[in-house]
Amino acid sequence: ATTKTHIGNFEFENCFMNAAGVYCYDRNELEQVINSQAGTFVTKTATLQSRPGNPEPRYHDTALGSINSMGLPNLGFDYYLEYLLELQKTHPDRTFFFSLVGMSTEDTHTLLKKVQESDFNGITELNLSCPNVPGKPQIAYDLETTEKLLTDIFSYFKKPLGVKLPPYFDIVHFDQAAAVFNKFPLTFINCVNSIGNGLVVEDESVVIKPKNGFGGIGGEYIKPTALANVHAFYQRLNPSIQIIGTGGVLTGQDAFEHILCGASMVQIGTTLHKEGPAAFERITNELKAIMNKKGYKTIEDFRGKLKYL
Ligand SMILES: O=C(O)c1[nH]c(=O)[nH]c(=O)c1I
Secondary structure, eight states, rough: OOOEEEEEEEEESSSSSOOOOOOOOHHHHHHHTTTTTTOOBOOBOOOOSSSSOSOOOEEEEEEEEEEEOOOHHHHOOOHHHHHHHHHHHHHOOOOOEEEEEESHHHHHHHHHHHHHHOOOOSSEEEEOOOSSSHHHHOOOGGGHHHHHHHHTTTTTOSSSSEEEOOOOHHHHHHHHHHHHTTTTTOEEEEHHHHHEEEEOOTTTTEEGGGGGEEEEEEGGGGGHHHHHHHHHHHHHHHTTTTEEEESOOOOOOHHHHHHHTTTTTTEOOHHHHHTTTHHHHHHHHHHHHHHHHTTTSSSSGTTTOOOOO
């Protein structure tokens, strides 16, 4: 069995990659993902200026997952663009993802115009779902603002673009969100970002400092929500818009389920944070074993073929 895949016009030897925010802060971390079994990587979400992020502790692992309120710490757009352009020379056969978002609508347009005018030839992931910048709502929970933003973006942005979405929890919201996304030539949507503003308590205390302990939840806690979002949009979107599945992937079986629900690429966050880049080889081998046992040669043999009762 092969776990290769494609997103847009790009082929990837493996359908696994990191989730933005994990193992992607700087060249050192990104190089470790490049040198792992991952098919590609996505950068930490970049903003126009570098940001220190929220006070620590701002990330905490639990037995079942993780909670974070990083606050968008990143080295700034230029740092990641420079590295991505360097990789286009040293790894011309590979395609990478650039995650970004502005701290304002104006900044978002400034960033995307810089990408459009640059020599970057990979895929851009616009983060519409950061839950941890105090005072800033998750953009994709405001569908009117999201539609206006995408309308303006596609008037000038002609390179491959996808959006990182928060989880939705209401069937009507799936309907309304899909109706918006279907209006645009999106290469993909990525479901899901962390479940925003959860609260983990240990003994008598919160476990992270920012926002009195409130933070995005990842890991085993969120797989049912992640699979539901992947499948809800798979059922509703134009087939030209592919789906990246993120959330709750610990094993090859979890990845199999994301693909069964419709995902064409699977991102790994909390598990990668806990286990390191070796997780890609383990999970890839586990998925291949499942595919071999079931007689599936490629992921297209079962992608989206979730059975109903
Ligand atoms: O706090 C963060 O930096 C963060 N944390 C998340 O869990 N998702 C996001 O999109 C972001 I931008």
